[in-house]
Amino acid sequence: MSNRTAGDLLRHWRLERRLSQLELAGRADTSARHLSFLETGRATPSRTMIAHLAEHLEIPLRERNRLLLAAGYAPAYAEPAIDTPAMVAVRAAMRQILVGHEPYPALAIDQNWTMVEANSGVGLLLSGVDPALLAPPVNALRLSLHPNGMAEHIRNLPEWRGHVLARLTRQIEVTGAPALIELREELRSYPGGEADLSLPEPDQVVVPLRFEHAGRELSFLSVTTVFGTPMNVTVAELAIESFFPADEDTQKILSANP
Structure with missing residues (x-):
């Protein structure tokens, strides 16, 4: 979309949102x-009209900057690096959430699912992972579904793959990010099957992550946390993935091994 006019981009996002x-x-x-x-x-x-239409079209902040540039205006939203002074308060809040969630796993990711930070509980999920997958930048979805990553220990891999790919597809529909489209194609090339989650079981609430560790099966529910009212691209694209015990046995095992 880099060579499109402002009008082209407005039309693109209107059609993405399925609006006449x-x-x-x-x-x-x-x-x-x-x-x-x-x-x-x-x-x-x-400039005001672009901001107005972008709000109604729910255009991501990164793409709002692109729209402004295409119309001949300066970008409105900064994109500071995570380690800059402007992000001190955000980093502090993020670390407090991650540490406060221990001994359960939690990690912070950016829009492309690159791991920004993680707590000590994540180490449990990484046992046996190929060290090459842990070389920065670490992609959380690649780590999860790669055959040399966590996939070998995920007991409900087809179901978990279906959940991950469906979620990634929804993210692509919202952002239109080419990097995510490439990531989805890579993940689909991995073995493991893909369950259709469009018709859940009557008593199914969420898709759990059933993970084998030290000969025992642990079951987790994942919860995503984002920052409210983000005013720069970096904050808008940050999220925290927290894993909670899905059953009493998992809670007891993790609580006994903080």
Whole structure:
């Protein structure tokens, strides 16, 4: 999308959100005619109009910057590195969540599923993993599904693969990120099958991660935490994946081995 005009990008995101020009115009309190002019380049959107439409289209902050640049404006959202002074408070909050979750596993990831930080509980999930997969940058999904990674120890691998790939597909639909599309194709090339989760069992609440460790099966529920009201790209793309015991046996095993 790097060579597209602002109008092209607006149209792209409108179609991604499955909205007609009339529907978007109604939500954004403008006219379908004006929206058509913006998309075809017959009118140039103001900086305020771009921000307004981007909000209604739920465009990710990174892509809002791209849209602004295409229209001839400076980006609105900074993208500081995680280790810069601007991110001190965010890093502190992130570490507090990770440490506070021990002895259960938790890790922080960016938009591309690169592991930013992890607590000591994650070490349990990494036993037996090929060291090559742990060389930075570490991709959490590759680590999970690679045959030399965690996959060998995941007892419900087809179900877990189905969950991971379905989630990744939803993320691609929201962000349109080429890197995620490439990652999905790589993950699909790994062995292990893929369960169809569109028709869950009547009593199924979530998809657990059933992981064998030291001859015992541990069962986890995963919860994703994101930062509220992010105002820069880095914070918007950070998430914390926390794993909680899905049964009493797992809780007892982990509590006895902090």
